[in-house]
Amino acid sequence: MSAVLEVKDLQIAFGGVKAVDGLSFDVHAKQIVAVIGPNGAGKTSAFNCITGFYKPTAGSVLLNGNAITGKRPADIAAAGVSRTFQNLRLFPDLTVLDNVRAGMHLYGGQSWADAIFHTPRFKRSEAWYTEEAHRWLDFVGYTGPRGVPIRNLAYGQQKQVEIARALARKSDLLLLDEPAAGLNYSEKQRLLELCNRIRELGTAIVLIEHDMGLVMEVSERVVVMNFGKEIAEGTPAQVKANPAVIEAYLGRDEDEEVPHGDA
Numbered sequence: 001m002s003a004v005l006e007v008k009d010l011q012i013a014f015g016g017v018k019a020v021d022g023l024s025f026d027v028h029a030k031q032i033v034a035v036i037g038p039n040g041a042g043k044t045s046a047f048n049c050i051t052g053f054y055k056p057t058a059g060s061v062l063l064n065g066n067a068i069t070g071k072r073p074a075d076i077a078a079a080g081v082s083r084t085f086q087n088l089r090l091f092p093d094l095t096v097l098d099n100v101r102a103g104m105h106l107y108g109g110q111s112w113a114d115a116i117f118h119t120p121r122f123k124r125s126e127a128w129y130t131e132e133a134h135r136w137l138d139f140v141g142y143t144g145p146r147g148v149p150i151r152n153l154a155y156g157q158q159k160q161v162e163i164a165r166a167l168a169r170k171s172d173l174l175l176l177d178e179p180a181a182g183l184n185y186s187e188k189q190r191l192l193e194l195c196n197r198i199r200e201l202g203t204a205i206v207l208i209e210h211d212m213g214l215v216m217e218v219s220e221r222v223v224v225m226n227f228g229k230e231i232a233e234g235t236p237a238q239v240k241a242n243p244a245v246i247e248a249y250l251g252r253d254e255d256e257e258v259p260h261g262d263a
């Protein structure tokens with residue numbers, strides 16, 4: 001079976017800094033791949049290249065065998081890539097429901113005329129968007145209020161809504177940038193279980209994550225970056241035992257976790 005995502009020798013430089021310097025990995029349907037590495041290793045820059053927020057200096061990105069390298073973020077999203085952000089990017093004044101609905105208009109098929117004249121087609125599809133939004137909020141296990149502005153919610157709830165919004169696009173590939181950051185223990189457990197249910201939908205997941213307990217439990221493969229370079233790739237067990245990985249984390253910042261911890 002061909003890969004959902006193929007990243008080949010991806011590179012991006014900012015002035016003299018090679019933020020990503022030769023990253024290659026594949027992700028297949030129903031696979032969860034983690035990208036780990038110390039702060040500043042280049043993980044988010046890699047996500048930004050894959051999703052079109054940055055134009056790679058070299059290398060290629062293929063989605064279901066088709067090159068999406070350097071395309072605009074909206075085109076890459078429409079092609080089937082959804083993402084969440086390290087610092088949430090929701091519309092703070094829109095309601096929970098409208099934030100999720102906003103994620104769906106990419107593939108809505110409504111015309112301006114439908115929207116202006118509120119045609120039956122428009123009303124039908126608006127009702128459908130609302131139903132779908134509720135369905136995805138249920139799917140992620142969101143139990144908070146749905147008609148209030150998102151800015152009123154606790155951080156963990158906002159993160160759930162961001163994942164619901166990404167899922168509502170029904171993409172083949174979901175990129176999660178530090179989904180466990182700021183979550184408490186039980187929220188992390190629910191996230192782990194959610195990742196497994198997303199996998200069952202047939203969606204491929206790539207996650208950047210510092211919580212090594214979560215990474216080791218949820219991922220099939222782990223890609224390790226340090227100073228822009230890919231220093232290891234393998235199963236969680238292989239990566240944990242890799243001397244280059246242990247070395248990279250020993251030179252880490254105080255607040256980073258070591259991959260052989262079970263936290």
Ligand SMILES: Nc1ncnc2c1ncn2[C@@H]1O[C@H](COP(=O)(O)OP(=O)(O)OP(=O)(O)O)[C@@H](O)[C@H]1O
Nearest residue numbers: 014017018019037038039040041042043044045046
């Ligand atoms: N837009 C940019 N302009 C200049 N330098 C950048 C830009 N984006 C990233 N960098 C640099 O690229 C390097 C990699 O940063 P990046 O944010 O990708 O790392 P990261 O692995 O995601 O780190 P963290 O775990 O802290 O989020 C860093 O040195 C960073 O300062």
